[in-house]
Amino acid sequence: xxxxxxxxxxxxxxxxxxxxxxxxxxxxxxxxxxxxxxxxxxxxxxxxxxxxxxxxxxxxxxxxxxxxxxxxxxxxxxxxxxxxxxxxxxxxxxxxxxxxxxxxxxxxxxxxxxxxxxxxxxxxxxxxxxxxxxxxxxxxxxxxxxxxxxxxxxxxxxxxxxxxxxxxxxxxxxxxxxxxxxxxxxxxxxxxxxxxxxxxxxxxxxxxxxxxxxxxxxxxxxxxxxxxxxxxxxxxxxxxxxxxxxxxxxxxxxxxxxxxxxxxxxxxxxxxxxxxxxxxxxxxxxxxxxxxxxxxxxxxxxxxxxxxxxxxxxxxxxxxxxxxxxxxxxxxxxxxxxxxxxxxxxxxxxxxxxxxxxxxxxxxxxxxxxxxxxxxxxxxxxxxxxxxxxxxxxxxxxxxxxxxxxxxxxxxxxxxxxxxxxxxxxxxxxxxxxxxxxxxxxxxxxxxxxxxxxxxxxxxxxxxxxxxxxxxxxxxxxxxxxxxxxxxxxxxxxxxxxxxxxxxxxxxxxxxxxxxxxxxxxxxxxxxxxxxxxxxxxxxxxxxxxxxxxxxxxxxxxxxxxxxxxxxxxxxxxxxxxxxxxxxxxxxxxxxxxxxxxxxxxxxxxxxxxxxxxxxxxxxxxxxxxxxx
Numbered sequence: 001x002x003x004x005x006x007x008x009x010x011x012x013x014x015x016x017x018x019x020x021x022x023x024x025x026x027x028x029x030x031x032x033x034x035x036x037x038x039x040x041x042x043x044x045x046x047x048x049x050x051x052x053x054x055x056x057x058x059x060x061x062x063x064x065x066x067x068x069x070x071x072x073x074x075x076x077x078x079x080x081x082x083x084x085x086x087x088x089x090x091x092x093x094x095x096x097x098x099x100x101x102x103x104x105x106x107x108x109x110x111x112x113x114x115x116x117x118x119x120x121x122x123x124x125x126x127x128x129x130x131x132x133x134x135x136x137x138x139x140x141x142x143x144x145x146x147x148x149x150x151x152x153x154x155x156x157x158x159x160x161x162x163x164x165x166x167x168x169x170x171x172x173x174x175x176x177x178x179x180x181x182x183x184x185x186x187x188x189x190x191x192x193x194x195x196x197x198x199x200x201x202x203x204x205x206x207x208x209x210x211x212x213x214x215x216x217x218x219x220x221x222x223x224x225x226x227x228x229x230x231x232x233x234x235x236x237x238x239x240x241x242x243x244x245x246x247x248x249x250x251x252x253x254x255x256x257x258x259x260x261x262x263x264x265x266x267x268x269x270x271x272x273x274x275x276x277x278x279x280x281x282x283x284x285x286x287x288x289x290x291x292x293x294x295x296x297x298x299x300x301x302x303x304x305x306x307x308x309x310x311x312x313x314x315x316x317x318x319x320x321x322x323x324x325x326x327x328x329x330x331x332x333x334x335x336x337x338x339x340x341x342x343x344x345x346x347x348x349x350x351x352x353x354x355x356x357x358x359x360x361x362x363x364x365x366x367x368x369x370x371x372x373x374x375x376x377x378x379x380x381x382x383x384x385x386x387x388x389x390x391x392x393x394x395x396x397x398x399x400x401x402x403x404x405x406x407x408x409x410x411x412x413x414x415x416x417x418x419x420x421x422x423x424x425x426x427x428x429x430x431x432x433x434x435x436x437x438x439x440x441x442x443x444x445x446x447x448x449x450x451x452x453x454x455x456x457x458x459x460x461x462x463x464x465x466x467x468x469x470x471x472x473x474x475x476x477x478x479x480x481x482x483x484x485x486x487x488x489x490x491x492x493x494x495x496x497x498x499x500x501x502x503x504x505x506x507x508x509x510x511x512x513x514x515x516x517x518x519x520x521x522x523x524x525x526x527x528x529x530x531x532x533x534x535x536x537x538x539x540x541x542x543x544x545x546x547x548x549x550x551x552x553x554x555x556x557x558x559x560x561x562x563x564x565x566x567x568x569x570x571x572x573x574x575x576x577x578x579x580x581x582x583x584x585x586x587x588x589x590x591x592x593x594x595x596x597x598x599x600x601x602x603x604x605x606x607x608x609x610x611x612x613x614x615x616x617x618x619x620x621x622x623x624x625x626x627x628x629x
Contacts, residue, residue, distance in 0.1 A: 051306060052162040053257045053315050053410050055359060056219045056226040060251035063350035065424070069221045070356055071160035072410065072418040072442060073148050075113065089148035090416040090439065090475040091464035094457045095190070097143040097154065105134040106187070110172055111180040113148065114213030119173040133178035135209065141190040145435060145450060145457070147417060149218075150185035152452050155193040156423040156433035158221045159185045164260050165303030166215030167287065168234025176239050177210035181231065185218055195220040195227040199245045199273055206231060207275060211241030215302065217256050223425035223432060225250075230260050232301055235281060242278060244297045247271035252344035253323050253351065257315035257410075258306055259336070260298035261343060296337075304336035308390055308405040314369055315410050316341055319359055323347040331368050353436065353508060356420045360442035362410045369407035372489070376406070379581040381490040383443075384413045411443035413482065416466070416475070418442045429453070430530055431518045437461075437541075440478035443493075444485055446500050446548060448541040449507055451533040453518075458538045460545055474541070477548040484555050488562065491575060492555055499551050503544055583607040588627070593619050602628050 052075070057068035073089070110118050110132040118132065144153035149161040161181055170177055184205060188198035198220040215232040231243040246262045248254045249271070254261070265274055279295055282288035288300040305312045313333060321329050324345040333340045349355075363371040363383035372381035385391065390405045417439050424432035430453025438445035450457075464475040471477055485492040514536055522529035558565050564573040577585075588605040589596075598620045599605070605628045614622045 051258045051311070051408060051412070053255070053319075053360070054160040054162045054217065054219055055253060055255040055319055055356075056160070056221055056228070056248050057253050057347075057351045057356065058226050058248050058250045059224060059425070061253050061347050061351055063352035063355075065426070066422045067158075067221050067223055067226060067424075068351060068353070068356050068420060068422050069158050069160045069219050069226065070360060070418070070420045071149075071151075071162075071219075072360055072412075072415050073161075074412050074415045075148055089464075090466060091473075092145060092147045092151075092437075092457055092461045094454065095141075095144050095146060095186075096455065098141050100137045100139060100141065102139070104137040106137040107131045108133045108135060108178050108183055108209075111182045111213070113182070114172070114180040116169060116171045116213050119171050132172055133174055133209065135187075135205070138191060142193075143455070144186070144189040145452075145454075146186055146189070149182050150189040151419060152421050152423075152433050152435045152450075153189040153192075154429060154433075154452055156223050156429045156452055157189055157192055157194065157198060158219075158421045158423055158433070158435075159189060159198070160219040160221075160421075161185060162217045162256050162258055164215035164217055164230070164232075164258055165306060166232035166234065166260075166301055167303055168232065169214045170212050170233040170238065172212035173210075173238075177212040177233060177241070179205055179209050179211050179241075180213045181216035181218055184231075188220065192220075193222070195222045195225045199227050199229055202229060202231075203243050203245070203273065203275060206241040206243050208240075210239045211243075215260065217260065219254075219256075221421075221423060223423040226254065228254060228256070228262065230262050230297065234285075234301075235277065236284060240275075240277070242275055242281070242301055244274040244278065245272065246343065248344050252346050253320070254344040255316050255319035257312045259304065259312040259316075260302040261316070262297045263299075263339065263343065264294040265297055266294060299337045302337075307408075308402060309336070310369075311405075311408045312336075313338065313341070314364070314407055318362055318364060318367070318369075318410060320345050322359060322362070323349075323351060323355075353420060353422060354504070357436070357442070357447055357504065360410055360418050360420070363443065364407060364409060371407060371409055374580060375584060377489075379577045380488045382486050383409060383411075383489065384441075384486055411441050413441055415441045418445070420447065427515065428519065428522050428526075428529075430526065430533065431515050431522065438478065439464075439475045441482045444482040444496050445478045446503050446544050447507075448537075448544045449511070450537050450541070451518075453530040454534040454537050455530055456534055456538075458541050461541065471549060474545060477545050477552060480552045481548055481555065484552060484559075488559050488575065491564070492559060495555065495558075496551070499547065503547060507540055579607060579609055582609075593623075595620055599623065604628055 053072045055070045059065050059067050062068055108131065110130040142153045142155060145151045150159045152158045184202045188202055192198040192201055211231055211233040218229045220227045220229060226248040227245055228248060229243060229245040231241060233241045235241060244262050244265060265278065266272060282295055282300045283290065288295050314331065317329055317331050320341060324347055326348050327345050329341060365372055371377060371383035377383065385406045390402045417437065419435050419437045421435045431451065433452025435450045436447035437450050438447040460472060460474040464473040469476055481496065485496060518529050518533055521532055557567060562575065564575050583606065588607055589600055593599055602624055605623065608627050
């Protein structure tokens with residue numbers, strides 16, 4: 001056994017799915033934490049959330065003065081609990097505003113995607129969900145859109161989430177640890193109008209009711225501010241939790257990707273808020289010493305990167321570098337807790353909605369991590385990979401040298417959905433807030449506007465599953481296009497991009513007229529304005545789905561059998577492989593001569609790309625002289 005000051009997390013060389021830490025009574029001089037001897041935590045390393053990416057754009061950093069946030073919900077993968085596969089959300093709910101009776105309680109639902117166990121027998125409720133506890137209900141709650149996490153409410157309060165490894169990831173337990181980030185984001189949208197209110201409420205709920213599961217980052221943003229809140233469990237008493245929040249300076253852009261990003265905690269910084277027990281417990285747990293200088297939140301409480309170097313950091317670098325090339329941020333750093341990447345950067349050019357879409361459609365094209373590049377991208381530049389044993393985030397990266405891995409892109413194939421949400425202070429809340437929502441991988445999806453003032457979702461967005469192929473749900477038309485595009489990616493992606501630009505461009509160009517009419521209705525009757533926005537959202541999103549179904553059919557016919565089939569001219573053209581791929585695929589060693597045995601004995605036969613008449617009859621000699629070495 002070790003003392004509390006010696007608690008560390010360790011790594012199993014056989015790639016275990018558990019991390020445990022133990023502690024004893026030795027050297028513990030504070031009676032109030034004596035029960036720490038019984039508190040051992042399990043960190044579940046294989047998670048269904050495969051690594052979300054988020055960003056926040058402050059109002060002075062945007063092109064029109066709006067606040068913009070983004071979230072990719074990359075949440076479908078294996079879980080270590082029972083060796084099962086768990087499904088994250090690809091369906092959405094609109095929760096209407098409601099009045100509640102005095103003294104009523106609000107159930108808190110256990111989140112199975114937290115990938116920890118529920119130590120008590122849950123109480124089932126409708127929808128096969130499990131109640132882990134209750135909190136006091138308030139008189140009135142706001143309407144909001146939610147998926148796996150809360151998205152946007154009727155007052156333009158927005159939220160985004162990404163998962164992080166922390167040094168402790170406790171199980172859920174009724175009466176001690178009843179909250180995970182998903183319910184925290186939902187309750188914040190139910191009860192708050194501003195980002196700062198959401199931070200304060202979420203912190204209070206963690207302190208009072210406890211936090212379970214792995215570490216998490218939540219962005220809360222409103223029409224004026226962007227705040228970042230990071231959280232984890234693991235207190236010596238087993239109750240409460242830890243959290244730190246930091247405001248993104250106006251005029252700057254923040255990005256995160258599965259790793260805590262808040263660093264030094266400064267008690268004099270008005271742009272930071274954090275749990276009162278942070279400094280005390282960090283010292284008691286041996287995760288920080290005051291002699292080291294200011295408390296580094298990410299280093300003290302965080303677990304570093306998933307799986308391998310740059311799993312998280314390359315995505316942070318990519319977003320910051322794309323918005324601020326003049327910062328000259330290096331794609332290479334010295335370790336997981338580098339300070340090379342600032343908390344936020346000022347963009348070289350103001351960010352608009354289309355630019356924000358592009359941040360999520362990235363596979364590191366043109367960089368050292370370019371996933372479309374040969375040879376791994378294949379003959380047609382496919383940026384997606386079948387994941388190997390060290391590509392998933394089923395373990396924390398340690399000093400263990402592993403065989404290697406692919407770069408983790410922002411647009412990734414396990415993505416269930418993504419969105420770019422905007423809030424605008426100069427418009428009524430019902431009109432000013434928009435969630436541009438897309439299903440499947442962002443690069444092959446199409447974003448549709450969902451206004452904050454809608455009162456109902458289109459049916460295809462309310463239903464969806466990874467398990468049942470249903471082209472009448474919102475997920476599958478986009479997922480099918482993404483899967484088919486991988487067959488000949490460089491040929492098909494321009495067609496997909498053209499369709500994106502057409503539909504998204506049309507929606508953006510209509511936006512001023514739609515909002516002008518909605519504002520006129522709003523001045524007369526808010527209910528009519530919201531009905532108008534609901535109908536517009538419904539028709540636009542359904543048109544996107546219909547167009548993507550047609551796009552899938554067109555791609556199947558046009559690129560079937562690896563050829564280009566001109567639908568209009570009824571002509572078939574052979575696309576073939578690029579020359580570089582033929583040079584590296586033993587194409588020249590195929591049946592081009594009868595004497596294949598002698599041909600195979602010639603080292604490094606080059607791809608000629610042309611025919612030749614060999615009058616001497618010595619074909620092998622000619623190849624040795626002209627097409628080898």
